[in-house]
Amino acid sequence: MRSGPAPAAAVLAAWQSLFFIVPVISTTFASFPRVFSLLGRESLGWLFIDEAGQAAPQAAAGAIWRSRRVVVVGDPKQIEPVVALPFTAQQALRINADIAEWWLPGSTSAQRLADEANQYGTYLPGGDGEAWVGAPLRVHRRCERPMFDVSNTIAYGGLMVYGTSDQREPLTLPPSGWIDIPVTGDARGHWIPAEGEQARKMLRALRAKYGVDTRQIFVVSPFRDVADGIEKLLREFPGVRGGTVHTAQGKESDVVLFILGGNPAKPGAKQWAAQRPNLVNVAVSRARRRLYVIGDHTAWSKYRHFDILSDYLTPGLDR
Numbered sequence: 001m002r003s004g005p006a007p008a009a010a011v012l013a014a015w016q017s018l019f020f021i022v023p024v025i026s027t028t029f030a031s032f033p034r035v036f037s038l039l040g041r042e043s044l045g046w047l048f049i050d051e052a053g054q055a056a057p058q059a060a061a062g063a064i065w066r067s068r069r070v071v072v073v074g075d076p077k078q079i080e081p082v083v084a085l086p087f088t089a090q091q092a093l094r095i096n097a098d099i100a101e102w103w104l105p106g107s108t109s110a111q112r113l114a115d116e117a118n119q120y121g122t123y124l125p126g127g128d129g130e131a132w133v134g135a136p137l138r139v140h141r142r143c144e145r146p147m148f149d150v151s152n153t154i155a156y157g158g159l160m161v162y163g164t165s166d167q168r169e170p171l172t173l174p175p176s177g178w179i180d181i182p183v184t185g186d187a188r189g190h191w192i193p194a195e196g197e198q199a200r201k202m203l204r205a206l207r208a209k210y211g212v213d214t215r216q217i218f219v220v221s222p223f224r225d226v227a228d229g230i231e232k233l234l235r236e237f238p239g240v241r242g243g244t245v246h247t248a249q250g251k252e253s254d255v256v257l258f259i260l261g262g263n264p265a266k267p268g269a270k271q272w273a274a275q276r277p278n279l280v281n282v283a284v285s286r287a288r289r290r291l292y293v294i295g296d297h298t299a300w301s302k303y304r305h306f307d308i309l310s311d312y313l314t315p316g317l318d319r
Contacts, residue, residue: 011038019045029059042068049073051250052111056081060110074111076131077124077155078282079249081109125157126277139163142252146176146312147284147291153312154305155281168289173210173255176290178313180297183264189225190261190269195294196229199257202292203237206255214239218253220283221245222273226261245283256287260295274303284309 006014015036019025027035036044047067049060052074059081064070083090083106090104102108115121118134140148141163152160179202181195199219206212219230219242230242241253262270273279284291293313301310 006038008038008040012040012043015039015043029055029063032063036063036066039066041065045069046071049110051078052114053077053109054079054081054249055110056083056105057108057110057113058105070114072111072114074109074114076109076112076115076133077126078278078285079246080276080278081105082246122159124155124159126155141165142288143285144168144289147287150284150309150312151281154277154308171254171289173206173212173290176287176292176313178293178295178297178310181295183262183296183299185264187263187265188229190221190223190263190266191225191229192261192295195226195259195261196233198294199230199259200233200236202257202294203233203240207237212255215241216254217257218242218248218251218255218286219257219259220248220286221259221261222279222283223261223269226259229261230259245279248286249282252286252288254287254289256283256291258283258291258293258295260293260300262295262299264296264299270300270303274305277305280305280309 044067047063047070049055049063049070049072052060052072053076054074085105087104087106090106091101094101094104112131115132115134121132121134122136123130124133124136136159138159139161140152143151144164145162148160148162148164152158152162179198181192181198183192183194186193203217203219206217207214214237217237217240219234219240221227221230222245224244227242227244227247234240234242241251262273291313293309297310300306
C-alpha cells in the first residue's frame with residue numbers, strides 16, 4: 001500500500017470541508033506550521049492574530065503567507081515578544097541583510113509592523129519617542145479608576161476615553177492601594193517572604209471577610225522567583241490564579257494583587273521592570289475593580305512608571 005503525505009489538493013479540500021462545519025479554528029504560531037504544513041499561499045480566507053503585540057514577526061510570517069486577508073489585533077504598550085535568538089546573532093543577520101535596526105526581531109512585533117502598514121491611526125507619546133498605532137481603540141471599558149488613570153498616564157499619553165460602566169454591582173472592598181512592606185534584607189531571590197505573608201493575609205480576608213469569588217482574584221509579579229512563591233501560596237486558595245505579568249496578558253479579574261518582590265541586592269532587576277511602561281500597564285489593567293500593590297514603596301516608587309503608580313495609589317493601606 002502506498003504511504004506518504006496526502007496530495008496538497010486533497011488536504012486543501014479536506015480543510016475546506018471542515019470549515020463548512022467549524023468556521024473558526026484556534027491555534028498557536030508554534031503549532032501552525034505543523035497543522036497547516038501542506039497548505040500553500042493564500043489558501044486560508046481569514047487570519048485573525050490576537051495579542052499581536054506579543055508575537056514576533058517571524059512567528060507570524062507563515063500564517064500570513066497562507067492567508068488572503070489578515071486582521072492584526074494587539075497593543076504595542078503591553079508585553080512585547082520574547083525572542084530566544086541572542087541579540088548579537090540578530091545584529092549579525094541584520095547587517096548581512098542590510099536593513100535598519102528597527103527591524104530586529106527583539107525590537108518589534110507583528111503588531112508594530114501591521115501598524116506601520118496602516119494609513120489610519122495616531123501617534124502615542126512615550127519616553128522612547130512617538131509610536132504610530134493603526135486604527136486605535138480609544139474607549140476603555142474594562143477597568144475602573146484608578147487603574148484606568150494609571151494606564152492612561154503611563155502608556156497612552158492621556159488619549160484613552162473612560163467608558164467603563166457605572167452600573168456595576170457596588171463592592172464593599174477597601175479602595176485600591178499600595179501596601180508598603182519595607183524590605184530588610186530577607187530575600188530568597190526576588191521573593192520577599194514578608195510580601196508573601198501579606199498576600200496570604202489579604203487573600204484570606206478577601207475570601208472570608210468580603211466573600212470575593214476566588215475565581216475573580218489574580219496574583220501577579222514581574223519576576224519568575226515571585227511567581228514560584230505565588231504558586232506555592234495559592235495551594236491554600238483554590239480558584240485564585242497567579243503567575244508572572246507576562247503570563248497574565250489577555251486575562252482579567254475583579255481583584256489583582258501585584259506583588260513586586262525584588263532582591264534589594266540586585267537593583268538592576270527593578271530597572272529592568274521599569275524600563276518601559278508595558279509591564280506596569282499590563283499588571284494594572286488586569287484589575288477590573290480593585291488593585292492592591294504589595295511591596296517596598298520607598299524602593300520602588302523612585303523608578304520610572306512606578307512613581308506614577310504610587311501617585312494614584314495611597315501607600316500605607318491598612319494591612
